[in-house]
Amino acid sequence: MDAFYLGLSNLMNFQVIVAILIGAVGGVVIGAVPGIGPAIAIAILLPATIFLDDLVSLVLLLGIYGSAMYGGAIPAILINTPGTPVNALTTYDGYSMTKNGEAPRALSLAYSSSFFGGCFSISVALICLIAFGPYLKDFGALFGQRDIFMAAALGSVLLILAHRQNMAIAAMLFAVGFLITMVGRQTTKKVDRYTFDIEYLASGFNLIVVIVGIFALSQALNLMNGKDSDPPEAKLIGGLFRGLAELKNYPAVAFISASFGTVMGIIPGVGEFVAQFFSYSTARSLSKTPTQFGYGAPEGLIACETSNNAVPAAAMIPLLAIGVPGEALTAMMMVVFFDAGIKPGPDIFDTAPDFLFSLFIALLFVNILVVITLLFTSRFIATIIYIPNKFLGAFVMILAFVGVFSIRNNFMDCAFAAGFGFLGYILRRLNWPLVPIVLGMVLGQIMIEKLTAGAGKIKYWTDLVNRPVSGFLSLIIFLVIFGTLISYIYNKYQKRN
Amino acid sequence: MKIRVFENDSILSSIRDKPLNIKIISKKFISKIQKDKKFKVENLFEFKRVTGDLTLSIIFLVLVSFLLISFNTESGWDGRELSQKRVGKILKQQWVGPLICMVVLVPATIYNLYQSIIQLNINKRLKMPSRTKYELFQWLKSLEFIVYFLIYTNIITIFGYLISTVIFAIFLTTRLGYRSLEWILRSAIAAFIIVIIFRSILQIKTPVNIWLYKFLPQNFEVFMKIYF
Numbered sequence: 001m002d003a004f005y006l007g008l009s010n011l012m013n014f015q016v017i018v019a020i021l022i023g024a025v026g027g028v029v030i031g032a033v034p035g036i037g038p039a040i041a042i043a044i045l046l047p048a049t050i051f052l053d054d055l056v057s058l059v060l061l062l063g064i065y066g067s068a069m070y071g072g073a074i075p076a077i078l079i080n081t082p083g084t085p086v087n088a089l090t091t092y093d094g095y096s097m098t099k100n101g102e103a104p105r106a107l108s109l110a111y112s113s114s115f116f117g118g119c120f121s122i123s124v125a126l127i128c129l130i131a132f133g134p135y136l137k138d139f140g141a142l143f144g145q146r147d148i149f150m151a152a153a154l155g156s157v158l159l160i161l162a163h164r165q166n167m168a169i170a171a172m173l174f175a176v177g178f179l180i181t182m183v184g185r186q187t188t189k190k191v192d193r194y195t196f197d198i199e200y201l202a203s204g205f206n207l208i209v210v211i212v213g214i215f216a217l218s219q220a221l222n223l224m225n226g227k228d229s230d231p232p233e234a235k236l237i238g239g240l241f242r243g244l245a246e247l248k249n250y251p252a253v254a255f256i257s258a259s260f261g262t263v264m265g266i267i268p269g270v271g272e273f274v275a276q277f278f279s280y281s282t283a284r285s286l287s288k289t290p291t292q293f294g295y296g297a298p299e300g301l302i303a304c305e306t307s308n309n310a311v312p313a314a315a316m317i318p319l320l321a322i323g324v325p326g327e328a329l330t331a332m333m334m335v336v337f338f339d340a341g342i343k344p345g346p347d348i349f350d351t352a353p354d355f356l357f358s359l360f361i362a363l364l365f366v367n368i369l370v371v372i373t374l375l376f377t378s379r380f381i382a383t384i385i386y387i388p389n390k391f392l393g394a395f396v397m398i399l400a401f402v403g404v405f406s407i408r409n410n411f412m413d414c415a416f417a418a419g420f421g422f423l424g425y426i427l428r429r430l431n432w433p434l435v436p437i438v439l440g441m442v443l444g445q446i447m448i449e450k451l452t453a454g455a456g457k458i459k460y461w462t463d464l465v466n467r468p469v470s471g472f473l474s475l476i477i478f479l480v481i482f483g484t485l486i487s488y489i490y491n492k493y494q495k496r497n
Numbered sequence: 498m499k500i501r502v503f504e505n506d507s508i509l510s511s512i513r514d515k516p517l518n519i520k521i522i523s524k525k526f527i528s529k530i531q532k533d534k535k536f537k538v539e540n541l542f543e544f545k546r547v548t549g550d551l552t553l554s555i556i557f558l559v560l561v562s563f564l565l566i567s568f569n570t571e572s573g574w575d576g577r578e579l580s581q582k583r584v585g586k587i588l589k590q591q592w593v594g595p596l597i598c599m600v601v602l603v604p605a606t607i608y609n610l611y612q613s614i615i616q617l618n619i620n621k622r623l624k625m626p627s628r629t630k631y632e633l634f635q636w637l638k639s640l641e642f643i644v645y646f647l648i649y650t651n652i653i654t655i656f657g658y659l660i661s662t663v664i665f666a667i668f669l670t671t672r673l674g675y676r677s678l679e680w681i682l683r684s685a686i687a688a689f690i691i692v693i694i695f696r697s698i699l700q701i702k703t704p705v706n707i708w709l710y711k712f713l714p715q716n717f718e719v720f721m722k723i724y725f
Contacts, residue, residue, distance in 0.1 A: 168609040178594070178598045181594075224639075390674065
């Protein structure tokens, strides 16, 4: 419990409190504006965090991550346009409720469900930390270099397999991301890899340059080249407090969805979409009125929003516990850890347990703050969603410059970011996923670092898998690949017959 | 009810006296069913290969082939030491990372191209329009904004971060079609706020040797260099 109190006291700092406030409110606004998601906001803010204290930076980014989906529900419910991609399914029942004249009810249900989902996964993380904290100190000893290598490999496999319909593209882009990290002078042998004798490439690509290019600049180009949408006018009449308590009428749906969100958040490469899919399907199968789903069923809305918001806290668990990020936003946060010199991984339970508590408690504060803010400002936020896309795109581009140039004061960084932005723009147009590139960079770097560091203990190939953890993880990798192959062959066979 | 029929039409004239509840007003068929913008749960995992997919797949194959050809010289493979007793000594070598990438990249790129060709054949069979030229034009169209972005990054050293950002914001806003005074003012204010937040408050690094600032009085020059 000492670590808990220490973690709480870490937050009693003016800078941290301001970061929580900005993160919470900023995240809601960013989420509410269709076209800008938390990924773009975090990509732009990443370089700014270099100048801030590590806890302040992480709390700020975590605040944006944890609150953006609350904001994203507003346009999804009011104008049938999801604020963030994750809120797409919210339109299904949320907008139907608006059409039925129940917009305040839908919004308040979305807020209470999101709050429940967020608090559920944070509570799970905090309870685990308090209950198992003393034992987790020894957890570090179980994880050697080879084990973390295998965990990163498992994360990579799950990421690729999660893209069910476009696995080849996901694998290709993951490998591209991995190869990007290989570019530059290798530190131990001083060998240049894929530099083609270009001096700039000797120092390699900066992760932030790629992230800003791929996420922010590409979206700026997308917005500026697209058309301004003309959303229908949405008026919010009626109080938002009444619907808050309605969540208690659907305890099973809320609990199951939050559990799905937590579990799917922990598994690398899976995330919000799969959590929503399972939650929504389960809620429909449990409902007494399954035909209502898609036409304004409150359970449908609860399932989507609860599972969504349970993911951020849960997604921090693999990052903090084994140092392996499971999705793009936590991968971006990894950059802050790299800059702060903190190594997320099993050792963190021994070296900085208070830091872990600080992060989860801050996320809890963010959730509370967001709900309070939204109850009083939803009408104002509902007007922000009408900012024209093209106008937004111009300012995303301006902000992207700050993001890139401030890293090394290098104009070549801006040029390469523009190149990655162009690539990202094409990928966006073709619906190719962007996340595998970033995760390829982060997980690829982890894999190579751990493989090199653990190479001294590898005499035979079997030494890679002869430790309990690495053996177990490699077995899971095998089973997951084997299972996917079997299901692929089975589906083909079924189609043929 | 009134029935409009042609007098000479034998079939219709045979039923002329029967009470039909039909009123043909116009030849045009108008559907009053609203467009379904609804998002479906299956859409969460939906992926459709669209126009331009094959082009990008081919570009990727060319790039990957180039990377594969240059693997020997660019990955450190030419300095490999495979005759090691310990596997660890092999895994430590510089070419291992690029090799892992290539092992994934090459088959994935080929398989992706194969799937793209299958989709092309399906589209041909369904006689769907190709629109590849239009898609390529859209790709190239975005280069205009990339050029603006690169110009913006370079004029900062001449006019400073504040002036360049305000000019760039106003230029982009007018270029994108928002030409009223109201929008121009909005963009200038937004640009000013960005500079204040990032440069003046957060003190994020921007170019310091500004040509224009050299003409300012010394105290003002220092002030501008620090805050703008």
